[in-house]
Amino acid sequence: MNSNDTLQRFIFEQVPIRGEIVRLNATWQAVLERRDYPPPVRTLLGEIMVAAALLAATIKFSGSLIMQVQGDGPVPLLVVECTSDNTLRAVAHWDDDVRPGPLADMLGDGRLVITVNPSEGTERYQGIVELEGNSIAEALENYLTRSEQLDTRLWLAADDGQAAGMLLQRLPGSTDEDADAWPRAVHLGTTLTRDELLALPAPEIVHRLYHEEDIRLFESEPVSFRCSCSRDRVTLMLRMLGNEEIHDILNEQGSVKVDCEFCGQHYELDSIDAELLFTAPVPAEMASTHH
Numbered sequence: 436m437n438s439n440d441t442l443q444r445f446i447f448e449q450v451p452i453r454g455e456i457v458r459l460n461a462t463w464q465a466v467l468e469r470r471d472y473p474p475p476v477r478t479l480l481g482e483i484m485v486a487a488a489l490l491a492a493t494i495k496f497s498g499s500l501i502m503q504v505q506g507d508g509p510v511p512l513l514v515v516e517c518t519s520d521n522t523l524r525a526v527a528h529w530d531d532d533v534r535p536g537p538l539a540d541m542l543g544d545g546r547l548v549i550t551v552n553p554s555e556g557t558e559r560y561q562g563i564v565e566l567e568g569n570s571i572a573e574a575l576e577n578y579l580t581r582s583e584q585l586d587t588r589l590w591l592a593a594d595d596g597q598a599a600g601m602l603l604q605r606l607p608g609s610t611d612e613d614a615d616a617w618p619r620a621v622h623l624g625t626t627l628t629r630d631e632l633l634a635l636p637a638p639e640i641v642h643r644l645y646h647e648e649d650i651r652l653f654e655s656e657p658v659s660f661r662c663s664c665s666r667d668r669v670t671l672m673l674r675m676l677g678n679e680e681i682h683d684i685l686n687e688q689g690s691v692k693v694d695c696e697f698c699g700q701h702y703e704l705d706s707i708d709a710e711l712l713f714t715a716p717v718p719a720e721m722a723s724t725h726h
């Protein structure tokens with residue numbers, strides 16, 4: 436457990452407002468050490484990674500939340516998966532000619548896809564919206580305010596050392612006694628600088644912003660990098676490619692090689708493994724989680 440990788444929840448005691456701060460350090464480094472992301476791509480990926488962790492923390496679920504930004508610009512894909520156990524993995528694709536610039540220039544005509552895959556029981560959920568806004572934070576605020584009908588504000592930042600973010604959300608309920616509470620909380624949030632967000636421990640940020648408010652700080656939760664790839668999952672994916680495709684690959688290359696995009700783990704199946712792909716039964720737990 437790394438104390439620099441935390442999810443910190445807090446609530447306002449007198450008004451229905453909740454907050455969360457996510458700080459990623461080792462988790463973020465685990466993503467960065469696997470690919471040499473150009474700085475503008477790195478910033479976007481760090482921001483969306485933090486955003487996914489913040490969003491996952493606002494919903495009660497068991498399973499994984501996947502946030503994808505897909506576009507036709509020089510950064511065509513950003514993907515983050517966050518599980519209900521606070522583990523994260525992330526990857527981005529980019530063209531060599533990517534330059535720092537407005538969000539729309541980097542992503543092009545983009546859309547935001549949010550998928551919640553429950554581990555069991557409830558239905559899979561997927562929301563897809565056009566990407567609108569000048570930042571990942573703004574795009575996600577638009578999405579949340581519209582889809583959840585909850586006023587939400589996000590602050591996101593990432594550099595080569597950390598990725599961090601804060602979320603404020605106004606929950607259903609009366610703020611009659613203190614009608615100014617939400618705009619005040621948001622206004623104080625906007626006084627937080629990017630450097631402070633990246634550098635300060637979460638309790639210090641909460642204190643610095645809201646020491647005059649009645650705040651309850653929950654115990655912080657650890658967050659970590661973990662890739663959910665496995666030989667079983669790769670096997671299942673290859674089975675879906677079909678017998679013919681696999682045999683073509685075997686004939687050309689002698690074995691079937693798959694590298695996990697998220698963690699770089701190398702999987703290789705020789706011709707005997709490949710033969711077993713289509714004769715062995717699908718492991719029960721894999722079959723039940725992939726319809």
Ligand SMILES: [Zn+2]
Binds near residue numbers: 664696
């Ligand atoms: Zn992996």
